[in-house]
Amino acid sequence: MLAQMETGxxxxxxxxxxxxxxxxxxxxxxxxxxxxxxxxxxxSGSGLKAxxxxxxxxxxxxxxxxTGLKLNLSNTVTLKINVYTIGYYTLISNTSNGITFSKSxxxxxxxxxxxILYGNGTPVATGTNSFSISMNTAFNFNLTAVDNIPIVxxxxxxxxxxxxxxxxxxxxxxxxxxxxxxxxxxxxxDFHAYGSFYQWGRLADGHQCVTWTNASTGVGLNGTTTxxxxxxxxxHSLFIKSSGxxxxxxxxxxxxxxxxxxxxxxxxxxxxxIPTVTEMNTEIASWNxxxxxxxxxSSLKWAVSGYREFYDGVVYDAGTSGAVWTSSVANTSKAMIxxxxxxxxxxxxxxxxxxxxxxxxxN
Numbered sequence: 565m566l567a568q569m570e571t572g573x574x575x576x577x578x579x580x581x582x583x584x585x586x587x588x589x590x591x592x593x594x595x596x597x598x599x600x601x602x603x604x605x606x607x608s609g610s611g612l613k614a615x616x617x618x619x620x621x622x623x624x625x626x627x628x629x630x631t632g633l634k635l636n637l638s639n640t641v642t643l644k645i646n647v648y649t650i651g652y653y654t655l656i657s658n659t660s661n662g663i664t665f666s667k668s669x670x671x672x673x674x675x676x677x678x679x680i681l682y683g684n685g686t687p688v689a690t691g692t693n694s695f696s697i698s699m700n701t702a703f704n705f706n707l708t709a710v711d712n713i714p715i716v717x718x719x720x721x722x723x724x725x726x727x728x729x730x731x732x733x734x735x736x737x738x739x740x741x742x743x744x745x746x747x748x749x750x751x752x753x754d755f756h757a758y759g760s761f762y763q764w765g766r767l768a769d770g771h772q773c774v775t776w777t778n779a780s781t782g783v784g785l786n787g788t789t790t791x792x793x794x795x796x797x798x799x800h801s802l803f804i805k806s807s808g809x810x811x812x813x814x815x816x817x818x819x820x821x822x823x824x825x826x827x828x829x830x831x832x833x834x835x836x837x838i839p840t841v842t843e844m845n846t847e848i849a850s851w852n853x854x855x856x857x858x859x860x861x862s863s864l865k866w867a868v869s870g871y872r873e874f875y876d877g878v879v880y881d882a883g884t885s886g887a888v889w890t891s892s893v894a895n896t897s898k899a900m901i902x903x904x905x906x907x908x909x910x911x912x913x914x915x916x917x918x919x920x921x922x923x924x925x926x927n
Contacts (some may be wrong), residue, residue: 616651616671620644620703624852625732628740628863630712631687635663639683645699647671653699655681660693661709662686692735707732715833719744720760720773720785726833728926731863733850736843737926738864742888743831744772749867752860753779753883758869761879761919763804763813764889764899765821768831770801772919774872780883782870784919788877796821796828803877803919810897811874811915822891825927832924839925841892841900841911848902854909859886864923866904872919879919887920 620643627639643655654668665681681697687709696704708730715726729740729748740748744760760772761784773785786801792815793804804813814821821829825837832838839847851858859866870882885905892900894913901914914920 614652614654614668615649616647616653617649617700618645618647618671619700620697621646621676623697623703623705625705625707626863627683628727628729629663629683629687629707629709630727631690631709633712634686635683637682641665641681641683641695641697641705643679643681643697643703644676645679646676647674648700650674653679655679655697655699657681657695657697659685660695661691662688663693663695663707663709665695665697705732706735708735708737710737715739717743717833719768720770722746729863729865731847731850734846736847738839739833739836739924741865741923742867742869743768743922743924744774749860749865752856752866752868754867755779755782755869755882757865757867758782758882759921761869761872762831762889762922763874763919764916765796765818765829766813766831767797767829769798771798771803772831772922773801774879776882782879782882784872784877784879803872804917805877806874806915806917811917812897813917817897817916819893822889824891827891831922835927836924837927838889838891838922841890841894843925844888844890844900844902844911848904848909848911851909854904855907856886856904856909859904859909866923868905869921871921874915874917874919877919887914887918889920889922 623641623643625641650671652670657665663683663685665683667681690709690711692706692708694706696702710728710730717724726739728737730737741757742759745757747756749757755776758776761774762772770786774782775785776782784803788805789802790805810817822838852861856868866886868883868886870880871887872879888902890900894900898913899916900911901920902911
């Protein structure tokens with residue numbers, strides 16, 4: 565009987581040992597798997613960090629990037645991804661100029677879908693920076709960081725503070741709003757961002773001033789006259805109406821008033837100028853759609869401010885279309901503008917006595 569009891573005890577002890585050994589081995593295997601997973605997940609560099617698969621088809625850089633200013637929720641990159649395999653993902657860019665973009669999440673279905681990566685960090689220097697994110701293949705993009713220095717200019721009995729903004733596709737640096745605008749547009753019909761209406765080639769002598777009461781209503785501040793000017797400086801603040809050829813406020817005409825940063829009547833702050841029609845066409849080509857939505861979707865946030873008509877001095881089409889001067893002359897007596905509306909966007913020539921918006925580009 566005693567021998568049988570000892571034998572049973574040995575068997576039970578053996579089974580307990582075997583179970584403990586099995587649990588130990590399983591635990592070791594699990595620990596090894598966890599370490600391997602952790603090591604894989606912690607790999608340095610940019611790209612996919614989880615089990616979802618797909619391909620980045622395109623991307624758009626959003627927001628303004630100013631030196632010394634920490635990024636916020638507006639600083640993003642929107643990627644369009646063709647998802648092959650559903651599952652978890654973590655997308656991380658390389659770090660450049662103190663900036664990194666990242667996003668973690670999961671894909672619940674296959675096919676095209678948008679993923680927004682949020683920026684983190686603070687730009688340390690101005691200039692164009694290159695980034696890369698990998699998912700099946702590398703997707704490369706650039707963004708341009710600009711100065712965080714206010715640019716103050718007085719006009720229409722007000723002081724306006726502008727900042728730089730960059731188009732990340734063209735790498736061109738502009739003022740962040742139209743001349744005479746009190747803020748960057750928060751929508752395409754934000755009348756606080758409409759600004760002033762200049763006649764082509766004129767100084768900021770007061771003729772450009774407009775009082776805005778809502779998204780569709782603006783009135784010239786200083787009245788009108790039908791007397792054209794024979795000099796580059798009319799000597800008054802009235803909007804000059806025109807009723808005959810060459811449909812200009814200045815007779816005879818002068819083609820050199822807004823040519824370059826040293827243009828005779830350049831209304832832009834120091835170091836800035838009116839863009840050429842070539843530069844404006846390049847700006848249009850960078851938009852996601854050729855209409856007012858594409859205009860507002862640009863990092864320059866163009867608004868549909870309308871225009872001031874040359875023959876009566878009345879503001880038309882505010883909240884419907886936008887028109888912006890270039891420095892380029894055309895057809896002997898006209899000048900080129902950017903035009904955008906609900907259904908179209910392009911450059912065309914128009915009479916110089918018209919009142920259109922002005923946006924300055926860095927020289």
